[in-house]
Amino acid sequence: MRIVVLGAGRLGARLANVLVGEGHAVEVVDQDEGKFKSLDEHVNLHRITGNIFDAETAQAIFATPPDVFIVVTGKDNVNLMVAQAMKRQYHIPRVLVRVFDPTLASVYAALGIETVCPTHFAIHEMRKMIQHTTT
Amino acid sequence: MYIIVVGAGKVGSHLTKFLLSEGHEVLLIEKEKGKAQELSTQFQESFLEGNGSRVSVLREAGANRANVLVAVTGADEENLVVCQVAKSVFKCPRTIARVNNPDNESLFSALGVDATVSATRLIDSLIEEQVEADDMVIPLVTLPGNVEIIEVDLSPTSGMVGRKVREIRFPEGAHFIAMIRKEEVIVPKMEIMFEKGDKVLVLVKKEAEQVLREMF
Numbered sequence: 001m002r003i004v005v006l007g008a009g010r011l012g013a014r015l016a017n018v019l020v021g022e023g024h025a026v027e028v029v030d031q032d033e034g035k036f037k038s039l040d041e042h043v044n045l046h047r048i049t050g051n052i053f054d055a056e057t058a059q060a061i062f063a064t065p066p067d068v069f070i071v072v073t074g075k076d077n078v079n080l081m082v083a084q085a086m087k088r089q090y091h092i093p094r095v096l097v098r099v100f101d102p103t104l105a106s107v108y109a110a111l112g113i114e115t116v117c118p119t120h121f122a123i124h125e126m127r128k129m130i131q132h133t134t135t
Numbered sequence: 136m137y138i139i140v141v142g143a144g145k146v147g148s149h150l151t152k153f154l155l156s157e158g159h160e161v162l163l164i165e166k167e168k169g170k171a172q173e174l175s176t177q178f179q180e181s182f183l184e185g186n187g188s189r190v191s192v193l194r195e196a197g198a199n200r201a202n203v204l205v206a207v208t209g210a211d212e213e214n215l216v217v218c219q220v221a222k223s224v225f226k227c228p229r230t231i232a233r234v235n236n237p238d239n240e241s242l243f244s245a246l247g248v249d250a251t252v253s254a255t256r257l258i259d260s261l262i263e264e265q266v267e268a269d270d271m272v273i274p275l276v277t278l279p280g281n282v283e284i285i286e287v288d289l290s291p292t293s294g295m296v297g298r299k300v301r302e303i304r305f306p307e308g309a310h311f312i313a314m315i316r317k318e319e320v321i322v323p324k325m326e327i328m329f330e331k332g333d334k335v336l337v338l339v340k341k342e343a344e345q346v347l348r349e350m351f
Contacts, residue, residue: 101190103191104188
C-alpha cells in the first residue's frame with residue numbers, strides 16, 4: 001500500500017519505519033527536516049519537507065491519492081483540520097488521526113473520523129492486563 | 136442572546152465589548168494565561184480562562200444554551216475545532232469562524248461552520264468597492280472656483296437606491312441637479328425615487344466631493 005504520514009515526531013517516525021519494514025511504500029511529511037533523522041534509510045521511505053497547508057505541497061503529495069493518510073503532528077487541532085481537509089479535497093479512502101485529548105477523540109470519532117487516542121489506548125491495554133492478572 | 140466568543144485578541148476583545156454594549160450576555164474565552172489577569176479585570180464575569188477547543192471548557196461556558204458561538208483566535212485549526220465541537224456536542228444553532236487564510240473559507244462551510252469571516256477577503260472587497268466607487272464618478276464639467284458637475288452611477292448596493300429625493304440630504308457644497316434614467320433626464324421632484332442604474336448629476340465643490348462619494 002502507499003501510505004503518507006504527516007508528522008515525523010516520535011510516533012510518526014517509528015510508525016513509518018515499521019510500515020516500510022512491512023513492505024509498504026511510505027512518504028513522511030514534516031516542516032522540520034531535522035525530524036527526519038530518526039527515519040530508516042530505505043528505498044521505499046521518502047521524506048518530504050513542507051507545509052501540508054500549502055496548496056502546492058498538498059497537490060504534489062495527493063495528486064495520486066494514497067491508500068492511507070496518517071496524521072500525527074503534535075497538535076490535535078492541526079491534525080483534525082488537516083485530516084478533514086485532505087480527506088475531502090483529495091478523496092483519500094482512509095485517514096487516521098492521532099488525537100491526544102480523549103474527549104475530542106470521541107467527538108470526532110462520532111463524526112466519522114478515524115481517531116486514535118493514546119490515553120484511550122493505554123486505558124484499554126491496562127484494563128486488559130489487569131483482567132489477565134485477576135483471572 | 137447568549138454569545139460565546141473564543142479568542143481574546145484584538146478582534147475578540149472588541150467584539151465582546153461591542154456585544155456587551157448592545158445588551159447581550161457574552162462570555163469571552165482565552166487560553167493564554169498571560170492575558171487572563173487583564174481580561175478578567177476588564178470583563179469580569181464575562182471572561183473565562185481556558186482552551187475553547189476543549190469540550191470541558193465549552194461545557195463550563197454553558198455552550199449548550201449559547202445562541203451563537205464566534206471563534207476568532209489567530210489559528211484557523213482552532214477556530215474550526217471550536218465551531219465543530221460547539222455544533223456537534225452542544226448543538227449550538229449558529230457558529231461563526233474567523234478564517235485567517237481565505238483559502239479555508241469553503242472548507243469551513245463544507246465542514247459545518249455556519250459563517251466565516253476573512254479579514255483578508257473583507258479588505259480585498261472594500262478596496263475593490265472603493266476602486267469601483269472611484270470608477271463610477273465621472274466628472275462632466277469643471278467650473279471656475281474648484282466646482283464641477285459630476286455624474287455618478289448608482290450601484291445596486293448603494294444606500295440611495297429606493298429612497299426619495301426629499302429623503303436625501305446632500306452635503307454642504309453639493310447640489311443635486313437631476314438624474315438620468317434610461318437615457319432620459321428626469322427633472323428632480325421631491326417624490327421621485329432613486330433607482331439602481333440611475334446616473335445622478337451633482338454640482339459639487341471640490342472640498343465636498345469626498346463626503347459626497349461616501350454617500351453613494
